[in-house]
Amino acid sequence: MQDLKHLSLQSNIGHHFNDANLLHKALRHKSMGGESNERLEFLGDAILNYTVAEMLFQRFPSLSEGDLSRIRAAIVCHESLVKVASRIGIADFLEVDQTHRVEKSKDSILSDALEAVFAAVQLDAGHDVAKKVILHHMEILLSRGEVPLGKDSKTALQEHLQARGIPVPIYSVLSQGEPGARTFEVQCDVPMLRIRMTGKGPNRKMAEKDAAAKVLKKCVASL
Amino acid sequence: MQDLKHLSLQSNIGHHFNDANLLHKALRHKSMGGESNERLEFLGDAILNYTVAEMLFQRFPSLSEGDLSRIRAAIVCHESLVKVASRIGIADFLEVDQTHRVEKSKDSILSDALEAVFAAVQLDAGHDVAKKVILHHMEILLSRGEVPLGKDSKTALQEHLQARGIPVPIYSVLSQGEPGARTFEVQCDVPMLRIRMTGKGPNRKMAEKDAAAKVLKKCVASL
Secondary structure (H helix, E strand, C coil), X not given: CHHHHHHHHHHHHCCCCCCHHHHHHHCECHHHCCCCCHHHHHHHHHHHHHHHHHHHXXXXXXXXXXXXXXXXXXXXXXXXXXXXXXXXCHHHHCECCHHHHHHCCCHHHHHHHHHHHHHHHHHHHCHHHHHHHHHHHHHHHHHCCCCCCCCCHHHHHHHHHHHCCCCCCEEEEEEEEECXXXXXXXXXXXXXXXXEEEEEECCHHHHHHHHHHHHHHHHHHCC | CHHHHHHHHHHHHCCCCCCHHXXXXXXECHHHCCCCCHHHHHHHHHHHHHHHXXXXXXXXXXXXXXXXXXXXXXXXXXXXXXXXXXXXXXXXXXXXXXXHHHHCCCHHHHHHHHXXXXXXXXXXXXXXXXXXXXXXXXHHHHHCCCXXXXXXXXXXXXXXXXXXXXXXXXXXXXXXXXXXXXXXXXXXXXXXXXXXXXXXXXXXXXXXXXXXXXXXXXXXXXX
């Protein structure tokens, strides 16, 4: 039964292990004692950063180093990794000491285990396979717009446009919702690029940030 | 003449480029305008971190994640990269705007260019060649004992020993030099490991740190 469960996990990861022990080790939290996934996490973190950097470098030949760094940071950030780990369903397979079980869903344990899994894939089948697996999951994140492009997307968008000599975006409030249940709808318009997106939020500022993030994503996607 | 000079640089790097433009681009500081080495530096930094992480992971199967991280940080730190860049002689080939020429020897320009060179090697000949080049230069650093193992090697050594249940080292002053021209010589002894090294410094504390660094290096090398 355990093995069947692990097969479904391997399907979700997108790699069937020759050496299932590697996967088991990647899922073993240090609270269990013995050989945990910490060393694998160290390796996986480096593999992940390198793989995403290389992908961005190749895919966006006209992006500056600053933009590449910002997008990479958003893709490999803790928050993004937790989303991937959750989609794969890693939490159900983690080996955590009973006394730490309350921590099992803790985000850092999940993202650490995901990095360890990436390292395990590489040790099991080589870098090309690990790269394919990593990029597959990162593509899903990107295509679903789940990558948080920096904490302040308004600033990021403005910098991005200024670096290209494009005038700053124009924000305008479309609606404010009902009093008592306010939901602001804001439009962010970059006329020169003919990009106009709508953002929502519980206040004007957050709606603007939401809209700016969508415009920035469009800008990056159209490069 | 310029080409002959570049040939000697390529010899020092340990790779002869199929596409010499890649090397030129790696040496072009942003002060020159146009396409500089900044994007290559972004990629090279990721390649370097990954390559060193993988090397340490494979070479030291019993080191903890914490020790791996500490040693990696020491190997890829700014100070180490400047040493490698200087040995290769990168400064003589940098393209820097005349008005920035005073900066030419600035450390950050050198270490950035070195990372860009590593990326250029990878783009020119693939990751296996870049890995070989990177590890070659890092090996030289390590073998010459030029890797600064943390700012306080006494603390690092103590942590390293404590994690393994080994009693703390014993320090003893061997000599203090002449008054007016003091050079302290201190011995650091770890009886359980039968490791005993002598350090020198202008004061007792620095001599102790020097000795501790040597013992730590022995400990790591014998793992």
